Amino acid sequence: EAGVAQSPRYKIIEKRQSVAFWCNPISGHATLYWYQQILGQGPKLLIQFQNNGVVDDSQLPKDRFSAERLKGVDSTLKIQPAKLEDSAVYLCASSPERGGPETQYFGPGTRLLVL
């Protein structure tokens, strides 16, 4: 079974530029998560989708971050404009049907460096 796919793996941009990350979850997984992991810290949830609806985006900086999950499968996370403090690893995870705290399976992440 294929795991969670993410691209690109690495991205370097200058501040105020925009960037987009893509995630394809494990086939059949209804729930998709985006986490931000700053160096030396644990991942922090940015947004959670159940199928194509948003379940939790309370920690998403909505003035610059946006995310969508069209058709309830793959997802895109965008930052516009980027700030220096956005330098981090962006992890995508997926889990099966809603019903409880299912185990989340993570992709390899996208490492973003904002100069």
Place this chain on the structure above:
Amino acid sequence: AQKVTQAQTEISVVEKEDVTLDCVYETRDTTYYLFWYKQPPSGELVFLIRRNSFDEQNEISGRYSWNFQKSTSSFNFTITASQVVDSAVYFCALSEAFWDSGNTGKLIFGQGTTLQVKP
């Protein structure tokens, strides 16, 4: 508020030594789940174990074992006879239970413990 504390920032051991990674959590929920994930240098978080709050039995999987003690709010992870391949960052995480009560199941992670196993 929910919180996970991994007080050990870095641990260094020599191969074949046993090592225990500590995890202490805080939650007001009576039902919750605890997880351990491994993050090797490649960056991907690898799931190791999930325990629910009603099951305090210790678990062993090969060289890995977990000690869950509700009385002390701890969920410690022991690697027996460590190997160089065990070198990674290890995260403990907590998740609310029961979506129907408004919880979302998101993971609250600790800061992580970097384990270095030297040959």
